[in-house]
């Protein structure tokens with residue numbers, strides 16, 4: 181049985197885990213990354229994920245993370261077809277997700293490996309050992325081989341059903357579900373299209389995005405508590421009633437489906453264990469976005485780990501908990517989500533009409549940024 185001592189063990193090679201592995205290895209930490217699947221990105225079908233900038237640019241530039249595009253225009257449609265285009269100063273990043281070598285997670289993991297990070301793919305976590313409050317070892321199986329990893333710090337980046345949740349209080353808030361398709365040139369690049377309809381898409385929205393390379397995704401995002409049929413049925417029903425939109429979705433190369441679990445963790449830092457990304461429940465309850473929190477929390481967790489390991493002082497990690505709470509858990513998106521939930525189609529018509537009228541009078545992007553504290 182092999183035994184590996186390391187500074188940081190990152191569990192899960194999605195966006196959050198790959199960024200953690202890159203950041204830690206880049207700063208000279210002896211980093212081990214373990215992934216359940218044989219292939220990086222295999223847990224997600226190829227698709228475009230969008231995410232508002234909100235602090236991403238610096239991290240993307242510092243770590244050289246791969247993005248498809250930074251888009252400043254977003255066209256919002258009412259149920260009757262009225263529309264309003266938001267010209268944002270903040271911008272929205274597009275990330276290619278999935279198993280292709282140029283996806284966000286694959287390219288980030290490759291960079292981490294070049295920095296000396298050791299990757300173990302296709303692993304099963306067999307055992308986790310604790311020494312007092314501290315996590316002292318993680319035993320993995322890779323094929324027939326058993327390996328014991330003894331890290332100073334563990335970064336849990338293994339998604340919404342993290343194996344480390346059993347050590348912490350977790351309160352589920354709600355689920356955001358999505359279904360969609362990916363293809364080529366659904367719409368011209370440069371503007372995302374968002375469609376609201378409280379009857380066909382209760383408590384959610386339909387979207388189409390196209391990146392500069394032509395890769396496009398279209399999908400429906402819903403709140404599971406409001407659904408009366410499957411997500412796939414909502415998707416097809418929406419297209420059946422909106423044939424002009426359906427005609428745009430051609431050619432289709434694959435589909436994607438999934439659920440984002442939004443929950444509160446009692447703490448994001450437990451002794452030498454830090455939760456990041458979906459494992460920390462950090463998904464925007466309004467839009468269902470998780471890329472921005474995954475990247476930012478992974479970056480912070482890595483910085484705290486580097487600091488704690490270089491100073492040989494684990495309590496330095498504790499501030500991670502306070503920082504993450506102050507960045508993510510007081511966001512206005514929780515309030516937006518509640519207000520959004522109560523809107524009917526008449527309200528959507530009115531809102532889009534008001535936004536259209538306001539646009540010639542005030543800077544709406546500035547107003548939205550101020551409301552979000554940005």
Ligand SMILES: Cc1cc2nc3c(=O)[nH]c(=O)nc-3n(C[C@H](O)[C@H](O)[C@H](O)COP(=O)(O)OP(=O)(O)OC[C@H]3O[C@@H](n4cnc5c(N)ncnc54)[C@H](O)[C@@H]3O)c2cc1C
Pocket residue numbers: 191192193194195196197214215216217221223228229230231303305337338339340343358359436437438439440456457458459463468469470471472474
């Ligand atoms: C259909 C859909 C559409 C979405 N669209 C958007 C969007 O447009 N914009 C946006 O910002 N967000 C979007 N999200 C949310 C976004 O995908 C997630 O927030 C993001 O993937 C979180 O990254 P993560 O690394 O924390 O977790 P994950 O992406 O879940 O990665 C976890 C990784 O850990 C691995 N793993 C799990 N368990 C173990 C284990 N025991 N041992 C080792 N490895 C393990 C998994 O295989 C995976 O590689 C969407 C989600 C879904 C489902």
